[in-house]
Amino acid sequence: MSKQKIVVVGNGMVGHHFIDQLATNHGDDFQIVTFSEESRLAYDRVMLTSYYTGNSADDLALATPDAYDAQGVEYHINEQVTSLDRTNKEVITASGKKVSYDKLVLATGSFPFVPPVPGKDQPHIHVYRTLEDLDQIAQSAKSSKVGVVIGGGLLGLEAANAIKQLGLQTHVVEFAPRLMAVQLDQDGGDLLQRKIEDLGVAVHCEKNTKEIVKGESCRYRMNFADGSHLETDTIIFSAGIRPQDTLARESDITLGERGGIAINDQCLTSDEDIYAIGECALWDNKIYGLVAPGYTMAKAAVSHLTDGDKVFSGSDMSTKLKLLGVEVASIGDAHGNTPNSQSYSFVDSASGLYKKIVISEDGKVLLGAVLVGDSSDYGQWLQLALNKIELTHPPEYLLLPEMDGEAGAVGGGVDALPPAAQICSCYDVTKQSICDAVADGATDIGAIKSCTSAGTGCGGCVPLVTQVMNSELTKLGVSVDNSICRHFSYSRSELFDIIRVKEIRNFDQLLAECGTGDGCELCKPAAASMFASLWNDHVLDKDLVGLQDTNDNFLGNMQKDGTYSIVPRVPGGEITPDHLILIGEIAKEYNLYTKITGGQRIDLFGAQLNELPAIWKKLVDAGLETGHAYGKSLRTVKSCVGSTWCRYGVQDSTTMAIDIEKRYRGVRSPHKVKMAVSGCARECAEAQSKDFGVIATDNGWNLYVGGNGGMRPRHAELFASDIDDKTLVRYIDIILMFYIRTADRLQRTSVWMENLEGGLDYLKEVVIQDKLNINDELLSQMEHLVDTYQCEWKTTINDPQKLKRFSHFINSDKLDDNVIFTDVRGQIAPSDKYDLATEI
Amino acid sequence: MTTQQHSENNWVDICALSDIPPNSGVCADLNGEQVAIFHLKSSSSNQVKAVSNFDPFSRANILSRGLVTETDNNHFVASPLLKQQFCLTTGQCEQDDSMSITTYQVRLTGELVQLREA
Numbered sequence: 020m021s022k023q024k025i026v027v028v029g030n031g032m033v034g035h036h037f038i039d040q041l042a043t044n045h046g047d048d049f050q051i052v053t054f055s056e057e058s059r060l061a062y063d064r065v066m067l068t069s070y071y072t073g074n075s076a077d078d079l080a081l082a083t084p085d086a087y088d089a090q091g092v093e094y095h096i097n098e099q100v101t102s103l104d105r106t107n108k109e110v111i112t113a114s115g116k117k118v119s120y121d122k123l124v125l126a127t128g129s130f131p132f133v134p135p136v137p138g139k140d141q142p143h144i145h146v147y148r149t150l151e152d153l154d155q156i157a158q159s160a161k162s163s164k165v166g167v168v169i170g171g172g173l174l175g176l177e178a179a180n181a182i183k184q185l186g187l188q189t190h191v192v193e194f195a196p197r198l199m200a201v202q203l204d205q206d207g208g209d210l211l212q213r214k215i216e217d218l219g220v221a222v223h224c225e226k227n228t229k230e231i232v233k234g235e236s237c238r239y240r241m242n243f244a245d246g247s248h249l250e251t252d253t254i255i256f257s258a259g260i261r262p263q264d265t266l267a268r269e270s271d272i273t274l275g276e277r278g279g280i281a282i283n284d285q286c287l288t289s290d291e292d293i294y295a296i297g298e299c300a301l302w303d304n305k306i307y308g309l310v311a312p313g314y315t316m317a318k319a320a321v322s323h324l325t326d327g328d329k330v331f332s333g334s335d336m337s338t339k340l341k342l343l344g345v346e347v348a349s350i351g352d353a354h355g356n357t358p359n360s361q362s363y364s365f366v367d368s369a370s371g372l373y374k375k376i377v378i379s380e381d382g383k384v385l386l387g388a389v390l391v392g393d394s395s396d397y398g399q400w401l402q403l404a405l406n407k408i409e410l411t412h413p414p415e416y417l418l419l420p421e422m423d424g425e426a427g428a429v430g431g432g433v434d435a436l437p438p439a440a441q442i443c444s445c446y447d448v449t450k451q452s453i454c455d456a457v458a459d460g461a462t463d464i465g466a467i468k469s470c471t472s473a474g475t476g477c478g479g480c481v482p483l484v485t486q487v488m489n490s491e492l493t494k495l496g497v498s499v500d501n502s503i504c505r506h507f508s509y510s511r512s513e514l515f516d517i518i519r520v521k522e523i524r525n526f527d528q529l530l531a532e533c534g535t536g537d538g539c540e541l542c543k544p545a546a547a548s549m550f551a552s553l554w555n556d557h558v559l560d561k562d563l564v565g566l567q568d569t570n571d572n573f574l575g576n577m578q579k580d581g582t583y584s585i586v587p588r589v590p591g592g593e594i595t596p597d598h599l600i601l602i603g604e605i606a607k608e609y610n611l612y613t614k615i616t617g618g619q620r621i622d623l624f625g626a627q628l629n630e631l632p633a634i635w636k637k638l639v640d641a642g643l644e645t646g647h648a649y650g651k652s653l654r655t656v657k658s659c660v661g662s663t664w665c666r667y668g669v670q671d672s673t674t675m676a677i678d679i680e681k682r683y684r685g686v687r688s689p690h691k692v693k694m695a696v697s698g699c700a701r702e703c704a705e706a707q708s709k710d711f712g713v714i715a716t717d718n719g720w721n722l723y724v725g726g727n728g729g730m731r732p733r734h735a736e737l738f739a740s741d742i743d744d745k746t747l748v749r750y751i752d753i754i755l756m757f758y759i760r761t762a763d764r765l766q767r768t769s770v771w772m773e774n775l776e777g778g779l780d781y782l783k784e785v786v787i788q789d790k791l792n793i794n795d796e797l798l799s800q801m802e803h804l805v806d807t808y809q810c811e812w813k814t815t816i817n818d819p820q821k822l823k824r825f826s827h828f829i830n831s832d833k834l835d836d837n838v839i840f841t842d843v844r845g846q847i848a849p850s851d852k853y854d855l856a857t858e859i
Numbered sequence: 860m861t862t863q864q865h866s867e868n869n870w871v872d873i874c875a876l877s878d879i880p881p882n883s884g885v886c887a888d889l890n891g892e893q894v895a896i897f898h899l900k901s902s903s904s905n906q907v908k909a910v911s912n913f914d915p916f917s918r919a920n921i922l923s924r925g926l927v928t929e930t931d932n933n934h935f936v937a938s939p940l941l942k943q944q945f946c947l948t949t950g951q952c953e954q955d956d957s958m959s960i961t962t963y964q965v966r967l968t969g970e971l972v973q974l975r976e977a
């Protein structure tokens with residue numbers, strides 16, 4: 020049988036999902052061709068805004084040429100399909116290509132609606148839909164001070180957030196009496212407006228834009244129907260979307276009254292060889308402007324093509340979002356449209372909380388809800404509503420869960436969910452699939468993610484997925500084993516608490532308290548690190564030295580021939596000529612190889628153990644300190660010259676980098692920590708690749724956390740914007756100490772963030788709202804570490820007992836005659852006999 | 860200073876036990892051979908163990924600077940460079956059956972650590 024030829028018009032999120040499903044599971048039966056009018060294959064439009072905060076176009080890509088090639092999918096980018104020839108079953112493209120099909124799939128998505136306001140077609144007036152739109156908006160922002168978003172719905176607020184990030188004075192203009200009119204009621208909308216205004220975004224409701232004319236103080240002036248006006252340099256229209264149904268319209272395929280390509284449960288249009296899926300499709304007179312229903316449509320179409328029985332039968336439009344840092348969620352019948360339903364609401368203006376629930380007439384079932392300010396109930400409530408789970412308590416308990424002690428108890432927790440309950444809506448993963456995965460041996464969230472895809476889309480379901488997983492594990496009698504090693508049946512963070520609470524200061528005490536045996540390569544260095552993070556005693560103290568791993572053991576990085584490297588601290592990368600000269604003189608005297616490191620400082624290689632104290636004495640006498648290149652501790656704080664020299668600098672990044680480096684030098688942590696400070700958004704210090712990245716803004720600093728270079732690079736996430744010096748240091752203090760307290764051994768902040776349940780939002784709650792009520796303690800622990808800092812090398816060279824170890828032989832002054840150097844480009848290098856080394 | 864004190868039966872004085880921090884090692888020069896000596900200390904006992912200082916994997920003289928580890932009451936040294944472990948009693952490498960290192964006779968005479976010449 021020859022392959023059926025499927026042509027997919029539009030390679031957006033849904034079109035790609037369709038192709039991926041079909042090619043992966045039924046690749047042998049179909050020949051697939053897809054057209055995209057955009058300049059790239061499908062990308063994650065849901066995450067579009069993250070393009071401004073660190074994700075590149077490549078990061079956002081969902082489809083790649085390589086993957087399509089591997090799947091045998093033929094693709095054409097920059098190629099618009101301009102008409103359909105249904106009689107001959109062909110599509111015709113803008114460049115004149117004619118391609119035949121057996122079955123056609125329209126996945127053309129939607130386009131932003133721009134109301135016919137006079138003056139709308141001028142430069143610096145945009146929409147917010149594609150990566151190209153975002154490039155153009157960023158371009159406009161460079162020559163703008165003020166920006167206006169027309170439309171206060173979900174996307175409008177997201178666009179407002181984006182231009183605020185770009186540094187514009189931001190306004191939102193809304194036609195309706197409240198923000199997010201579709202999802203929120205008036206009280207919820209009012210509260211959201213207050214919260215957003217607190218963040219410095221001006222909100223203007225009930226404003227109908229009449230025209231856009233030349234401005235006085237800005238590029239444009241918007242005149243409103245009520246006679247008022249607003250001046251702005253750039254405008255983004257976000258006034259809703261319209262289904263992209265032109266192709267269907269021009270070829271007489273049935274549309275809805277107000278547009279949209281009408282489809283049945285199989286996603287077939289009025290032409291039985293043509294499907295429509297995603298935002299261009301109209302099912303039961305409804306357009307679905309979210310990605311999850313589109314994915315379900317894609318699956319239904321694939322199923323129909325392959326004789327399956329999956330159908331599309333409507334979808335829930337509940338949403339949970341974070342808009343300008345404010346959590347907002349709406350579930351089911353949020354407006355109480357169900358006859359005789361009852362509404363309850365809870366408003367706490369002081370802390371900016373609004374919760375409303377809509378309950379069935381008999382008071383037993385949750386029909387809908389609105390949450391503003393805190394959406395942590397979303398997952399649980401959504402399940403209650405979707406599965407019509409009978410409430411076990413009076414409904415008002417939902418609003419005030421504290422009355423009951425535990426919120427989950429209201430509906431019976433995750434155990435009350437039926438097996439078919441959809442837990443992850445992005446990938447349509449049911450509770451049953453998660454339970455099956457656990458039964459098949461997935462015991463952590465990473466494993467669940469990779470075998471079910473749950474939680475890999477918007478991430479909103481991760482807390483719920485985790486609850487289901489944990490409950491299953493408990494039922495299977497599996498206790499999750501995160502013991503640090505065979506000597507301690509505790510995780511690192513549990514051990515940390517034991518050491519802290521019982522004030523344990525050495526390994527013997529720790530073994531006596533909670534361990535067995537004598538310890539190993541896993542628990543010893545971990546314990547050494549925890550002792551140092553809490554008590555900050557010298558790592559070469561008699562009780563501690565036997566715990567140290569290779570590099571801490573002799574306060575230097577051991578090289579492949581057993582010699583050491585020497586890295587003096589150069590805070591912020593700033594160094595005086597005298598220090599440069601001294602480093603050069605030492606290198607000459609001891610015949611050391613010198614190299615500028617990737618961390619803005621100088622490394623001296625090839626010193627023998629015996630030579631370390633004398634070399635360090637010279638450095639310390641001249642005022643240099645150890646750079647802790649050997650420690651799982653702060654490495655460098657990279658800086659740029661900033662406002663002191665650079666014509667673009669808006670803050671003194673060098674001074675800030677030096678201050679930060681001096682504050683956290685020597686602080687030992689689960690893994691090494693790197694930081695950087697850039698003086699403006701050009702980001703010459705590459706702060707977004709660091710564990711802690713700081714970028715200057717006109718009003719202060721933006722703090723990023725969780726970046727990583729190395730083997731698995733990760734962009735840092737924006738933690739706080741426009742904060743002052745004091746707040747910056749306070750946040751870093753708390754986050755660093757919280758990381759030290761809770762991370763696993765050798766876990767960089769990047770992986771720690773990824774595993775932190777609740778992620779960035781949770782971290783913000785801990786740090787900014789002090790949700791766990793531990794900030795004072797964390798701050799005072801950090802203060803202790805700062806106050807007890809010592810240059811480890813300075814202490815060592817003044818302590819004869821410690822110096823005894825710095826000799827190759829305990830019973831002779833000889834050097835190791837097995838260390839042999841060759842000459843490479845005029846400097847020493849280990850001889851090639853070491854190249855036989857193999858790694859295990 | 861390279862004076863080596865010879866006692867009876869080829870036992871050579873190396874250093875004081877207090878020169879070896881608990882559960883760590885030092886390197887001794889035994890007539891030109893490099894010997895790694897470890898001080899194993901637990902709540903009940905003090906022992907010394909001696910193996911070659913040469914790490915056959917990295918080909919560097921560094922085993923005395925490795926971390927001491929324990930499994931089922933056997934003690935090992937982990938190479939500071941590539942982390943292979945060697946049994947301090949037999950010299951056998953844990954990760955590679957075909958590799959082992961020389962062991963040496965070592966004893967405590969009071970506070971004195973002594974190695975035996977071959």
Ligand code: SRM
Pocket residue numbers: 576577578583584586614615616617618619620621622648654655691693708709726727728729730731767
């Ligand atoms: C010297 C230097 C390379 C150079 O010639 O420039 C270097 C050298 C080493 N790096 Fe590095 N890294 C150096 C900058 C970096 C950077 C760039 C940076 O810091 O801006 C990175 C990527 C950024 C990052 O870490 O996020 C980097 C990522 C790594 C990694 C991978 C970490 C990861 O999370 O994936 C390792 C392995 C590890 O730590 O487990 C590593 C480990 C090492 C070790 C410690 C390997 C070892 O145990 O022997 C090397 C020690 C050499 C020595 O004796 O100093 N080095 N290393 C750089 C020293 C910077 C400094 O002044 O302290």
Ligand SMILES: Cc1cc2nc3c(=O)[nH]c(=O)nc-3n(C[C@H](O)[C@H](O)[C@H](O)COP(=O)(O)OP(=O)(O)OC[C@H]3O[C@@H](n4cnc5c(N)ncnc54)[C@H](O)[C@@H]3O)c2cc1C
Pocket residue numbers: 028029030031032033034035054055056057064065066067068098099100101126127128129147148149174177263266296297298299307308309310311313
């Ligand atoms: C900023 C933003 C944030 C969003 N946030 C969320 C969110 O949090 N949650 C959520 O569920 N949804 C969100 N959405 C909506 C979500 O992105 C869409 O529901 C989803 O992208 C729809 O997929 P689609 O494939 O139907 O359409 P699209 O992704 O728009 O893809 C259609 C593609 O077809 C192309 N095309 C159209 N006509 C032709 C033609 N004739 N020839 C060739 N190509 C053509 C278009 O250029 C486009 O590339 C967001 C959207 C935006 C813009």
Ligand code: SF4
Pocket residue numbers: none
């Ligand atoms: S990249 Fe690898 S080889 Fe180079 S310095 Fe870093 S760790 Fe060593």
Ligand code: FES
Pocket residue numbers: 442443444445446473474475476477478479480481
């Ligand atoms: S709901 Fe979006 S990832 Fe699961």
